[in-house]
Amino acid sequence: MQFTKKVCVIGAGAAGLVAAKHAIREGHEVDIFEQTDQVGGTWVYSEETGCHSSMYKVMKTNLPKEAMLFQDVPFHEDLPSFMSHESVLEYLIEYSNDLPIKFNTTVTNVTTIKNSVVTDSFYNVVFVCNGHFFEPLNPYDSSKFKGRILHSHDYREAEDFKDKNVVIVGAGPSGIDITLQVAQTAKKVTLISKKAAYPVLPKTVVQVATHVKEVDETGVVTVEGDHFEADAIIVCTGYVFKFPFLDSSLIQLKHNELMVSPLYQHLCHVDHPTSLFFVGLPLGTITFPLFEVQVKYALSLIAGKGKLPSDATIHNFEDARLHGLQNPAAFHTMVEDQWEYMAELAEMGGFEPWEYMETIRKLYAYIMTERRKNVIGYKLVNFELSKDEKEFKVVDFASQ
Incomplete structure (x- = not known):
């Protein structure tokens, strides 16, 4: 029998919304804390600078709608494959309907008490979903440039x-x-x-x-x-991770703040693998579908159904991954590793992998190839899926 948990979700961007949605489906009590006045996270555009938003005025997605959807929640059919950021935000707003979100509420501290993770209120589980496109990595911030x-x-x-x-x-x-x-x-x-x-x-x-x-x-x-x-x-040198509500005794940022430690599978805190999760850290991925797989695995662990390896393997995860990397700053960068990663989480979590993920993988490979060949025009197409959604084809060129 699964017991209901009190779940805290920090952030109402895509990662936080899918974490909350699935936790509620599992019967848990959920509170979402969002520091701004709306959902969407990085997909919220603001003309202001120096704020949470990194979105620019005119922006098309780097991935098509056919590859960045949550399972069983497609984008509207009348949208082009490569959408505007406004369309993605509308999708997230619709997805967030009826979710218990506390807006204009900033989490300032998360601590552990007797192996449970807590904020001002007691929670059994915390999902950290505060995003990673808001703290710029600028090596030239202190330059003497006159322009x-x-x-x-x-x-x-x-x-x-x-x-x-x-x-x-x-x-x-x-x-x-x-x-x-x-x-x-x-x-x-x-x-x-x-x-x-x-x-x-x-x-x-x-x-x-x-x-x-x-x-x-x-x-x-x-x-x-x-x-x-x-x-x-x-x-345009990317972003660092930042968790102002977590003490350094709980989480450390390594390799120029580009690696979050100590985590197992880029997701579970090694000392709290069934109660403290960081959703959405992997880079170079299909984002939304990957977030959902991470959340499903986390919930399987909360329910006691998912598998964890030995403590030694959990604590050795970071060293093992770093050993195979030339650049430790790329610790969370996956690209081609993402497919094996998601399959592994599904297997350990005991849930069926999404069959459509193979189509997403093919789309991703096609887009990466086209982007290298024609970075100007690769977004100016629309895709059509076959009836069984196992294949796709380019059907026309979208308007600029």
């Missing part, structure tokens, strides 16, 4: 850089999105990153495949000593 320097966290629209000479540092998803937008208004864009080797970019964009050594008063200096002058610099 405008900002992190992608505070980028909102291309018009702000009209007729400017702009240097963009970093060519990940945000770096490329911002490059393509700013190239429409700026006089010149210089994209600097080891990943800056795209075969097709606008004529106003110069790619420099290297690292930035420093930012000086007038621009940037590469590791080779080349200098690029700029009126503005946009730093």
